[in-house]
Structures are given as structure tokens and as C-alpha cells.
Amino acid sequence: xxxxxxxxxxxxxxxxxxxxxxxxxxxxxxxxxxxxxxxxxxxxxxxxxxxxxxxxxxxxxxxxxxxxxxxxxxxxxxxxxxxxxxxxxxxxxxxxxxxxxxxxxxxxxxxxxxxxxxxxxxxxxxxxxxxxxxxxxxxxxxxxxxxxxxxxxxxxxxxxxxxxxxxxxxxxxxxxxxxxxxxxxxxxxxxxxxxxxxxxxxxxxxxxxxxxxxxxxxxxxxxxxxxxxxxxxxxxxxxxxxxxxxxxxxxxxxxxxxxxxxxxxxxxxxxxxxxxxxxxxxxxxxxxxxxxxxxxxxxxxxxxxxxxxxxxxxxxxxxxxxxxxxxxxxxxxxxxxxxxxxxxxxxxxxxxxxxxxxxxxxxxxxxxxxxxxxxxxxxxxxxxxxxxxxxxxxxxxxxxxxxxxxxxxxxxxxxxxxxxxxxxxxxxxxxxxxxxxxxxxxxxxxxxxxxxxxxxxxxxxxxxxxxxxxxxxxxxxxxxxxxxxxxxxxxxxxxxxxxxxxxxxxxxxxxxxxxxxxxxxxxxxxxxx
Numbered sequence: 001x002x003x004x005x006x007x008x009x010x011x012x013x014x015x016x017x018x019x020x021x022x023x024x025x026x027x028x029x030x031x032x033x034x035x036x037x038x039x040x041x042x043x044x045x046x047x048x049x050x051x052x053x054x055x056x057x058x059x060x061x062x063x064x065x066x067x068x069x070x071x072x073x074x075x076x077x078x079x080x081x082x083x084x085x086x087x088x089x090x091x092x093x094x095x096x097x098x099x100x101x102x103x104x105x106x107x108x109x110x111x112x113x114x115x116x117x118x119x120x121x122x123x124x125x126x127x128x129x130x131x132x133x134x135x136x137x138x139x140x141x142x143x144x145x146x147x148x149x150x151x152x153x154x155x156x157x158x159x160x161x162x163x164x165x166x167x168x169x170x171x172x173x174x175x176x177x178x179x180x181x182x183x184x185x186x187x188x189x190x191x192x193x194x195x196x197x198x199x200x201x202x203x204x205x206x207x208x209x210x211x212x213x214x215x216x217x218x219x220x221x222x223x224x225x226x227x228x229x230x231x232x233x234x235x236x237x238x239x240x241x242x243x244x245x246x247x248x249x250x251x252x253x254x255x256x257x258x259x260x261x262x263x264x265x266x267x268x269x270x271x272x273x274x275x276x277x278x279x280x281x282x283x284x285x286x287x288x289x290x291x292x293x294x295x296x297x298x299x300x301x302x303x304x305x306x307x308x309x310x311x312x313x314x315x316x317x318x319x320x321x322x323x324x325x326x327x328x329x330x331x332x333x334x335x336x337x338x339x340x341x342x343x344x345x346x347x348x349x350x351x352x353x354x355x356x357x358x359x360x361x362x363x364x365x366x367x368x369x370x371x372x373x374x375x376x377x378x379x380x381x382x383x384x385x386x387x388x389x390x391x392x393x394x395x396x397x398x399x400x401x402x403x404x405x406x407x408x409x410x411x412x413x414x415x416x417x418x419x420x421x422x423x424x425x426x427x428x429x430x431x432x433x434x435x436x437x438x439x440x441x442x443x444x445x446x447x448x449x450x451x452x453x454x455x456x457x458x459x460x461x462x463x464x465x466x467x468x469x470x471x472x473x474x475x476x477x478x479x480x481x482x483x484x485x486x487x488x489x490x491x492x493x494x495x496x497x498x499x500x501x502x503x504x505x506x507x508x509x510x511x512x513x514x515x516x517x518x519x520x521x522x523x524x525x526x527x528x529x
Contacts, residue, residue: 090171153218160184200336228243268342376435388473444507462484
């Protein structure tokens with residue numbers, strides 16, 4: 001679920017960014033930090049003691065600069081793409097002749113190149129896997145010359161509080177490698193800005209600036225303990241950065257190696273609330289000493305819907321008891337949100353959960369974990385957006401990139417309330433369900449009077465409910481009625497004579513220089529949803 005406390009990736013700015021906006025109120029927001037002063041060069045003991053100064057350490061040769069050319073889809077005009085722009089980030093070599101960087105560093109990439117420290121040559125890299133939720137991407141370089149003499153980094157375990165860390169990368173403000181140091185200040189489940197997900201994160205006080213994204217963070221033994229990916233910017237905080245810890249990195253790599261592609265992090269398929277109030281616990285039949293969290297809703301499309309009911313109490317997950325505040329034990333003297341346990345599993349895994357049913361019945365059931373499905377997706381996995389045009393009416397599914405294109409960075413304040421409500425709270429009732437909107441009405445004689453309708457959800461066509469873009473396209477193509485009756489949100493209605501609408505579509509496309517009336521994914525001979 002998206003929140004108004006935003007993190008922002010420490011990426012190089014794109015031409016689309018413009019000036020940074022002022023945070024609203026006093027809430028801290030994770031934003032890309034601008035160029036700032038670099039910390040003094042730290043030591044990497046004991047490696048430093050054996051090899052001399054940090055600049056001579058071969059460990060640094062594994063860290064590369066990543067150059068990317070991005071060509072984003074134009075979600076507001078989905079038959080077009082935006083002007084390409086370039087950015088740079090950081091990455092590092094791992095065993096298996098692979099390179100890790102951040103997913104947002106290669107988002108909508110058309111070309112990726114990497115350059116080693118001290119080299120004047122850039123090598124073409126190819127994307128092997130991209131994990132939007134965990135903000136990690138894996139690259140490969142086929143040129144043998146690139147790997148000559150390069151030693152991959154070694155991974156360490158999850159650091160402890162106050163452990164020293166060294167972040168190395170290529171932030172803005174210069175072309176050469178930059179080194180900054182700090183300590184681990186917090187470890188908890190953290191919002192990942194790029195993925196709009198909540199995974200284990202490590203907060204550090206080392207500077208993480210734009211361009212640091214994808215660079216490794218090392219402990220004092222020279223082991224990689226994380227990947228720099230975002231920072232927190234607010235007038236109330238200073239030098240708050242975040243790294244992706246090794247458990248999340250290991251999950252990404254293992255997931256790819258198991259399936260030969262990235263599958264993602266699983267979910268249980270429920271929404272829950274804390275049960276810290278004693279009256280809430282008593283009113284729902286919990287006896288003294290029993291603990292757990294209340295299941296508010298269950299996703300209708302999830303395997304959990306067969307076993308978990310609304311207002312069940314989730315008492316344990318995979319043998320670990322859940323406290324009333326939703327936390328579980330984590331290392332010595334620490335606690336962490338129980339969703340951390342879910343994120344440690346893989347899609348398709350079966351886990352045992354203990355539930356307290358109505359009437360005080362305690363039951364244990366096995367549930368298969370599944371990939372999360374959002375009614376309004378946060379990412380489109382590099383695919384071009386879908387669209388369909390008939391008689392000047394332009395239809396498209398709602399995604400977060402679409403809302404951002406239409407309403408800017410503050411889309412979660414400025415987009416229509418009903419679309420935001422569906423983004424934050426609605427669940428899909430069937431697989432493949434989408435929120436389809438009439439995004440705009442192109443000027444045509446046939447559509448006079450409808451020009452002011454924008455971004456309004458399509459509820460039904462000729463009395464049949466619209467579940468997806470393919471449903472809409474199939475109903476229009478197969479319609480034998482004289483009129484097309486589009487029922488929209490807010491009780492609006494658009495009516496076009498069917499034969500005239502189909503005839504007018506060709507001229508509308510020619511006037512607006514649109515190559516075809518629908519996107520390629522809707523031209524394939526798939527059955528309707």
C-alpha cells in the first residue's frame with residue numbers, strides 16, 4: 001500500500017524531474033539527496049592493513065559505473081514514447097560474472113553500459129533480471145575483456161546496530177569514485193520507494209546521493225552488507241540513508257537461480273490491524289495471554305481466501321507467535337514486523353498459520369503464498385501501456401505510472417479521489433481485473449459534447465460490466481446493437497452510434513497521427529476477460 005511518507009531513490013535526475021517540490025507539513029519524506037560534501041576516506045580493516053591505502057585495494061575494481069539510456073512510455077499518449085534521456089548510477093560484480101545495481105537505475109532502459117574504475121572503455125551490459133519490489137537488477141557483460149582480472153565482492157551477513165559501513169559509488173558532483181562512511185543506526189521493515197513495497201531495510205548515517213544508487217556498502221571486513229538505494233530528505237533530518245541488506249539480496253539472487261527469471265516476493269493475501277486495545281481483544285473472544293493481529297480483509301483471488309475469513313485472528317506464522325502489535329522476535333532483544341517472515345519465503349511456498357476463529361476455535365491451516373496482485377499496479381514491467389480508441393474515445397487501464405504522468409509527482413494528492421481510493425483500498429475480485437478509464441476524448445464531429453470527460457472509470461458497456469481492457473475491446477468489436485452505451489463513474493453516460501463510431505475512428509487516427517486503434521497486446525487473438 002502506498003503511503004504519503006515517501007522515499008525517493010538516490011538516482012541521477014532526468015529531464016522530466018524539474019525542480020524538487022516542497023514536502024507538505026512536517027512529515028519526513030525519503031527523497032533523492034542532492035550533491036553534498038563527501039566524508040573522509042575510511043579504512044576497510046583488516047583488508048586495508050594488508051594492502052595499504054584504500055585506493056590500492058583491488059576490492060574497488062569490482063565497483064562499476066552504470067550508464068543508462070531510458071526511453072519511457074508516454075502513458076498519457078500511450079501510442080507514443082517520451083524523449084530519451086540518460087542517467088548514471090553504480091553497480092558491482094558478484095560471483096558468476098554478474099553485476100548488481102538498482103532496478104530504478106535501468107528502468108525503461110534501451111541501452112545499458114558499464115565502466116570499470118580507471119578504464120576509458122564502456123561495455124554494453126544486458127539485463128538478466130529486474131526486481132521492482134526489492135529495487136535490484138542483475139546485469140551481464142558478454143565482452144571477455146571486461147572481466148579480465150576482476151574479482152567479485154563477497155557478501156557478509158546482516159550487520160548489527162552501530163556497525164561501521166562504507167558506501168562506495170559514483171554520485172553526482174564528479175566523475176570518479178566516491179567513498180563515504182557511517183554506522184548502522186536502524187534495522188526494520190522499511191518502505192521501498194521504487195517498488196512501493198515493505199521489506200527489510202538498513203538505515204545508515206552515511207551520505208547517499210544521486211548516483212550512489214546500486215553501489216555496495218561494506219563492513220570493516222571488506223564484505224558487502226548491502227546496496228545503497230534511497231535516502232530520507234526532510235528539514236528535520238540529516239544524513240539518513242538506506243541500504244538493501246543481504247537477506248533481500250540473497251532472496252533476489254536465489255529466486256532468479258531457482259526459476260531462471262525473477263518471480264518476486266510473496267504475500268499472504270490479507271490486510272490486518274493491531275490488537276493492542278484490550279477491549280478489542282475481549283470483544284472478539286480472545287482469552288488472557290492470547291495474542292495476534294486481526295484480519296481486516298482477505299484478497300478474493302488469493303489462496304488464503306479458502307481458509308481465512310474476515311475478522312479471524314492471526315496468531316502465528318510458520319511456527320512463530322505474532323504479538324498484538326504485529327511484531328515477532330528478531331535477533332537478540334529486537335522485534336520486527338511479522339511481514340518480514342513472509343518476505344523470507346518464496347512464491348509457491350506452503351506455510352502453516354494458526355488462526356482464532358469466531359467462537360474461540362483455534363485452528364491450524366496450511367496456506368500457499370502467492371505473488372501480490374494490485375488492482376492498480378505500481379509497475380508495468382517494461383511493457384508499453386494498453387489503449388483502445390473508438391470514435392475519438394481513448395480508453396486505458398489505470399496504473400501508478402499513468403497517474404504520475406497525468407497528475408505529476410503529487411499524484412497521490414491531486415488525482416481523482418475515487419481512483420486514489422481504488423489504488424489504496426480496492427482488491428481484485430478476479431484474476432486479470434483492471435480499472436479501465438475513459439482517459440480523454442479526441443476532437444471529432446462524432447464526439448461533440450464529451451470533450452470535458454477525462455480519467456473517468458468505465459463501469460459497463462450496454463449493461464455488461466467492464467473487468468478489463470480486453471473485456472471492453474471484445475464487447476465493442478462484437479456489439480450488434482445500434483448504439484454503444486458507456487456507463488461511467490459519477491453516473492455519467494456516453495452514447496455513440498456503433499456503426500458511425502467505427503467509421504469515424506479511421507479519420508480520428510489520421511488527424512492525430514495515431515498508427516492504430518489499439519495497442520499490440522489487444523491485437524493478439526486472446527480470449528476476452
